Amino acid sequence: MPPGQAPALLQPFASLQPAPAETPAAPPKARLKRPTTFNEYLRDVGDVVHTGAVRAAASDDNTDFYTVALTQEALRPGTVYADPYGHVLMLVHREPEVDGKPGVFLAVDAEPDGSITRKRFWRGNFLFVHDPALGSSGFKRFRPIVRDRNGPLRRLANAEIAKNPNYGDFSLDPSQMKVEDFYDRMDDVMSPDPLDPVKAMSDAIASLHEQVKTRVTSVENGRKYQEKKPGEIAMPNGPSIFQTTGAWEDYSTPARDFRLLIAIDVVRGFPDRFARRAARYAVPAGKSVESVKGELQGVLTSELASRKITYTRSDGSPWTLSLKDVLDRMTDFEMAYNPNDCAELRWAARDSTDEASTCKRHAPQAQRAKMSSDYRAWFRERHWPTRS
Template sequence: MLPVRQSSVRPAVTSFLIALTLVAFLRPQASAEEVAAACDEFGLAFLSSPISPWKGAPLRVIAAAEKPLAGELTIIGPSGKIAAQSSDMQVGPPYFWTAEVPSPEAGAWQAKLTRQDAAANCRDVTHDITVASERPRGASGGKNVWPIRDAWDRSTENLYSAWIQKLFDAPVDEELSWKAMGDVLHDEQRNLLFNHLGLNEDQTRARIRPDCADLPYFLRAYFAFKMGLPFGYAQCTRGDGGRPPRCTKWWNIANEQPSTVVVNQGSRKARSNGLFGGGSASASQVRYTVPQRPKGLVPGFQHYLVRSIADGVHSGNGRTAADDDNTDFYPVPLTRDALRPGTIYADPYGHILMLVKRVPQTDDSAGVFLAVDGQPDGTVARKRFWRGNFLFAQDPALGGPGFKRIRPIERTSNGSLRRLTNAEIKADPDYGDFSLQQSTLDVEAFYDRMDDVMSPAPLDPVKAMTAAVTALEEQVNARVNSVENGREFLAGNRGTVAMPNGPSIFETSGPWENFATPSRDLRLLIAMDVVRKYPERVARRPERYAMPPGKTPDEVKAELEERLLAELSKRKFSYKRSDGSSWTLSLDDLLVRINDLEMAYNINDCAEMRWGALEGSEEAKTCKRRAPASQRRIMATDYRPWFNERRRPPRG
């Protein structure tokens, strides 16, 4: 358990601390020691939205806590009657409740969290809210990109995690995806900060389409903008020559990136939309101009989001060395308390995901971590943690992979902003979670540790294997959408798409990045290996599973192999062939084609070939397009070993 901060009182928690003090004052029989022991307010926070409530807008309240507790959140109107209530605590950490009043009347309101197991003198924690009769004047800007009203600490971090979890919440077996992040943020039912500033800022329908590297920055910036919190981002290299990425500059809302910037080629994100102008400053440098931020709080934020941040960060920002202080992210231990919503996962090959929810283990199912990621075409999807989605490797040249949290930023006495160092984070009671643990783990130890975190109790081997098949099925369904996007692209009588050279097939721009699937297919191949070898995994680590009594690991392995074949055969999916007709395959069919899928990523091939259809088969009869022979030859001789060995090549 992290130590409790003794001396800091932040604006986000002031109101309920006052409420606790009043309760203690009104109950003189309670000693100071009793109140301190029972009223553990560390990390407890309320958030009411909008920032200036009025009767013409819904009133939303979040109460977030560091520890699980039996409690109920109620919103009480001016008459003293309960207008909304919720006893549905969302699993954390943080643990939280939400409630909403669609049309609040003007007057004095109160949000109250009743903690059933707390001592009587601090059972009720309250937060006063004033609802105006007239629409208040919205928030205004200033010198910074947005004004700073609060500070990052455990309470605001808990609210951030709760907001993230609510944003992407749905039953674990529901497949969630959106065409763009804007579709999520503009959903009033999901976004508890919708129009929080009273400026109709979420009704402008701004185009928000982050890729995987942008996504954690976009969400952190959005929350910081609404809450008046510090924010910044680093300018980093991608890593090369056997060295991990390094960050050379840091920009923030009080010190913006200059309008004219010179960077090394390859250090900035490749873009296909022509945002960068100007010529080369030298053979190894590029000069480009950043358009000026427009006036106005909302237009200025939107510009900062989709131009400054999106053009300033890339996947190298997440893969910096684990012990590097000059970074936007820092590594955390593999524990339930550390892996909170908002934590990112940086895989060694350049993909970034963000945790959004922990689903605890039950008697019937394994525990799960759910995450979201962005794709080059702007789509956002939720997926579960497992080996097929979260790749791990230890190679100093690739940087520091694994789970990381966003480095906290504080405002100094002169108004400038700074990031906390690793040592400061480790010593700070609001954080205290910097750790190099992941750097000490080999691949198998990493995944074994994650299994232990997600499911502390021994797993039923059949149910655990079935969950792995379900995860594979989700990954296949996601690929169906990607291949279909490519089929539709080619249907527009497009010419041949150029194939990048060497490792650039995994990291480029334009149609190849948007519609070819080398990275996705490499992950799919790894996922298929995981499922194929699951019976072996159970036999290798029998102590991790609730093994049937009286059976040896080898006997259990043999039974699992039979069950696996049956499970794969009954799981079906369909894709559209070149003529638009549907063709159905089973997961077992796909595993039979695993070798063909090592060369199925080229956008110039028909959909039939990209699903491994056999030449001359009924399935392949509708195929009318193949990649040029020159591309196929290079794929077979130069690139196929990467897929066959399940590894991405290092950058040059």
């Protein structure tokens, strides 16, 4: 008897049997909704575009970006910088060296709290390390896409970019440089002629000042958020304090403070750096390297005391700090990134001082315990942790 056919005795009743079930048709695929506003577009790409794509290996041909040579011609506006710890900056302008004053590359950078800032190239903003776990950092450009005759679209390989007269700026050299060599090379690119040592150090101090002023905005954004939503912000565990989602990502400052500590190291060490590369500078006739180094120490002390920033305390009142104050509190900035702390603590105000008298918020003890554990060593040793 064929499958599905009723026996002869039951055939009169066959019409009463339920019809064989048919396989239901697959529902039509939902069509993706095209964004109608720029904000909708940002939400769509935010789930698929991330900074890891920019840190792909420099030798890889199948990537969206390629590593460029460290020359003024290659480092033109639109070039991006892959920070090893997550940020991507884009070059927008180059100011040339003038009368011994250092040249500078200017870039823009977006922060999780929604702010967009202009930053100058220097060691405090553009971090450079070699660590396979972090990918390939450095300057990169979008990889060209071409269509061969009667063929599909494809990316140009690194070797093709190097030979192409319209580009010719691919280079693996930056990915093979030691850290000090990278920054020395960038100094030479920005300022080909010998520098006035005092102007060069003043420029480094100005860069630090700019970086601290940017932090004022970040801490203030966190203070305003806590005024509107006074609940506790959850703190991630381990390396996730540097890169996560939600309010902690938006209003904490561990990555910014990590960079700030490096920037402080750069400024404090500038006189020694001058002595190491004295041939790079225009040492005044009749003066020794050691005497100029001593002058730089004096200028450093004076400028740190004269440059100021002002932040808003918990009661809305302003409080002014000098850069010297910030440097004196350097070790306390190893634990000043928690948005559950008051603004005074985030600026490392000491207990029982007038500055700290307006503080009304403290991070939970459990969070403070984590911050003072091996987390603090990451900042003290300037060693960014990698995820296991």
